[in-house]
Amino acid sequence: MKLISRLALACAMGVVSLATLAQDKVIRIGVLMPISGPGSYFGVQDKEGMELALEHLKGMASGYKLQVQYEDSACSPLQATNTVKRVLDQFKPHIVIGEECSDASLAIAPILEQNKVVQLNAGSVTMKLTESGYKYVFRIFPNAEQQSGPLVKVALGHLKAKTAVILHEKTNAGVDNAEGFKKPFEAAGGKVLAVIDFGRDVNDFTSIATRIASLGAVDVLPTFALEGQTVRLAQALAQAKVVKGGGGKGVQMGSIWLPWGFDQKAGQAAEGYVRIVQFDPGENRKMVQDFVKAFKAKYGADRTPSHINAHAYDTVMLVAEAVKRGAKDAEGIREQFSKFKNVEVTTGKITFDPKGQNSDLSVVHFVETQKDLSWKSINWQQ
């Protein structure tokens, strides 16, 4: 009997150890994204990208299970703060991916920093996120200066612009992008005729377009707003004969904010639109083409992935890459991220600078909307 008891005890201990070991071999990924409200525009696409990545990885990386928990932060700083505190308390993630909106991302950054949990951001633009000295924040999305800087160079160098009207949404992201264009443009001798901001609830841009038409000759109109508003704005500017799409002379300029499919929605008003893109579904790179094929296979042949899908996909792949390189916990992930150099993803290559910002913009390039509403890549040096 004593032997049987000892054997039973040994088996039980073995099972418990295995269970503990299995529990240890898990990387917990908290995802804060807007699932409800108007911001769900991002959340839905983020989730699609992440689910595709998890499917590709079969939910594992180097023997570690990637356990993902999605939480709704609604693009709201208050909700994001409450949600991240709850996630930290209950789920104890090693890394948090999010948020999309700059205001919400800024709200959670200090909390994650304090808890020594990595924040991987793939959608916010505000400079403050990586300029505030956080050691645990990493961002793969180009920041405001990285997006606006090339626009200024092209506006001055290639488009020979002397005047500009800057249009932006009234958020941290919009303000940062607008400032990122205005300062260098004026420093180089350009004249900004107006900086026009608007809330995310503004739908009718007729008055704004009329106002711009009254300002005189405008060479370029850099615009920093979400897809829906940019479509309406482009149409109003075309009707006001301010931009090329309406027979005017002004060139609308856009950033990475605009997804694939914008041109078709805006129609002829988008003709002549010049913008920078980071994710181009037509790019010949094998990784991009494999991603596009897998996306279409999963979500429908009539769907083309957007940069939001691609960035979200890349975040999960980067976590997996960090784990493959030896990361087992938050500190390990942070350490591996800091060492990343030219790690290839669908949106280009990742090399984090000391502030946690991806400094590789090698795939970022310009495109111009043609008469048939297709993109034409332009080889303009930035």
Add this chain to the structure above:
Amino acid sequence: MYLGCLYVMVALGLTLIYGVLNQINFAHADFVTVGAFAAFFTVTRFATKTLGLPDAGAYLVSLVVALGVGALLGLAINAAVFAPLRERGDELRPLIATIGVSVLLENAQLALFGPIPYQFDSPFARETIRIGRIFFTGQSVLVVAVSAVSIAALYAFMRYTFLGKALRAVAQDRETAGLMGINPGLLIGLTIVIASALAGMAGALLGPVLVLTPFAGASVVVKAFAIVIIGGFGNMQGTIIAGILVGIIEAFTVQYLGSGLIDLVVFVLLLAMLVVRPTGIIAERKEENV
């Protein structure tokens, strides 16, 4: 001006419901959105493909469809939610129920249509009319025309028809109207149907202007609430004047102050009205027995 007319279309429904029920309908924005989607799918899936109508005809048909869909939705929700709660003699529960209906409708549309904006183009929005530097589209003209006809029809209905008079009687004194042989429940239902139909059609007119998502209606209904207060709670004429005034103020604000200040200006106007003339532009005359 056309923006003002759109606000009036949305605000009139709110005013009607408040006038008869003394209640705010928080789901009104969602009726507007449902109307916009109904019009969108009528144009893109039915009128052009199945009926083979030209774009302009398809869009005009969609206005009627949106009106009908709004009315049916109002009828259904009143029968299922509001009327049973009202029968219990409770004033608060129907009000809270409107919040629940709003959440339900918004999330149902989110589940059905998704959050990515739909591109709803009206052929009238493509036609541009210029006067000097000012331009407006055919859509603006259509909005003003349809709004004017709708408002005139509603006014005539309320003033000259038996049902309209009965409705006004119920708004003044529900109990006495009931004693006079008027069925208050039926007329309240009719009010909700008319208000919802107006909201639906407003949605169809707004569709080509809005960024069409399940949250589209919310962007206009906040101003509609302000208009109802500025115009005078439950007062149709006041709502019409206030709506047009707010639309014009909005346009001038964008031109001379900046579009970022629209909300500030409108709500300063609202606060000023509450301080100076809390009963609204046209105050409702209430008689009291002394």
